[in-house]
Amino acid sequence: MSFGEQLSTLFSTYNVFEAFWANVQLTFWAAIGSFVIGAILALMRISPVPSLQFIGAAYVNLIRNTPLTILMTMAILGVWTQFQLQLVSDFEANFFIYAAIVLSIYHASFVCEAIRSGVNTVPVGQAEAARAIGLGFFPAARHIIFPQALRGSITPLGNTLIALAKNTTVATVASVAEASGMMKSMIEFNSDLIFLIFAVFAMGFVIIVVPIGILTTWASRKLAVKR
């Protein structure tokens, strides 16, 4: 078989695009989820309220030091199996939502730290000026600090998004039909084509990840606050 034939046999027997589509969808939903949770956590950690600071710090330090694989296993074997918590009636969609929630919870801690490091790029004078014109904590955060902080945190946020896109492969633990599981079964049935199959999946991730990197580098330069 020629190279082209091998490739077309693989693509006609297995729906590689559908598997990657699951990873892309997981990335999309978990990116939204983790950004929302992470922004709330960042707000808690920079707030003047000690108990909120403590809860935010505890969340970040606990989640960040736990392997994603354990969280995923815990959600499926712990929460789903033990508590019978069925989120939607459809079996496959249920696992997909579980995986998206776990990915959101895990990456929220990194989003929080990314935003916080962005807050650190805002010079003291900005906050002092905001206070001087009479803005309180929330108005100052919303109008002065956060817009600048978000621009400063584009690079770490982009890195978190890249990590998230790659970590969607762990959803295979939650039996979501995605790329890494598909690669495993493809190699098991076509062990002679192992290099070709690996190349296809590796390139798939390069195609997903590299543009995110280029885009965030471009955006962080373009949106950088001139000081």
Next chain:
Amino acid sequence: MSSSVLFDTPGPRGRKITTIFNIAAIVVLLAVLAYVAVVMNRQGQLEAEKWTALFSGYAWAYYFLPGILSTLKAAIIAVITSVIFGMIFGYMRLSTNAVVRGIATVVVEFFRAVPVLIMMIFFWLFLGQFSVFSPSQLPFIAVVIGLTLYNGSVIAELLRSGVKQLPRGQGEAGLAIGLTPSKVLRSILMPQAMMTMLPSLVSQFVVILKDTALGYIISYPELLASARRFGSGEGNVLQTLLLAAVLFIIINFALTSLATWLSTFLHSRSSSGVKKADGIPGEVDNANPATIAMFKIPKA
């Protein structure tokens, strides 16, 4: 910490609001914990024997300790091989030869873009086609190779950006006293870059340790896998997985504290200052010294 920048020392009204928020936050936290406890109790998850089983000598001797040992074994070997890989490719990325630099760039960028799990599955199934390694050793080898290729590439990038962050005068001074470019890299730039990047390097070790848990998917009997086996046998999966998570958190916490301590301890050892470790997975920021200076906020 810059957070104090956002608000003044609170006055009487501010303190009152803070107290209200404090109480509200604690009430909400307690309510959530109570709800979790009620739900767990209803499902019988709080029964004493489900928890006491975790601390039996049998559980530790046959499940948790062997699990921790194989997790640490994979992590330590992967740390060593990644540092070696990272140093080789770090040097190559800074080479004056464009071909060497190009090859290293492609290799490093490729392995940083491919998920570790994909590499682990590939090497596990690929090496299984030969009878060189015994089947019981295969998952271990695949875990170490997968971790090495990814984390080694990240370390190569760390070293490169560490060298780029050094003041230009360092390299120029080396050239001025007649050292060759490669000698400058080896004896002046790299040692300082390693000092600068040591805290970030230690945070990368946290990533390595966490990612050994991916070995569970390719049947490597590490901590998560043995915790799961014990839990399935005793009917307390949730509890054993919680314990496994706590064990990971303890080890990682020790490593993170080490990184923080290192960054203060080594601060004076490099001419670009030692970067604070931040613990974002695989983060290499190519910040120049000016950006780093921006991160340092003067204390009022």
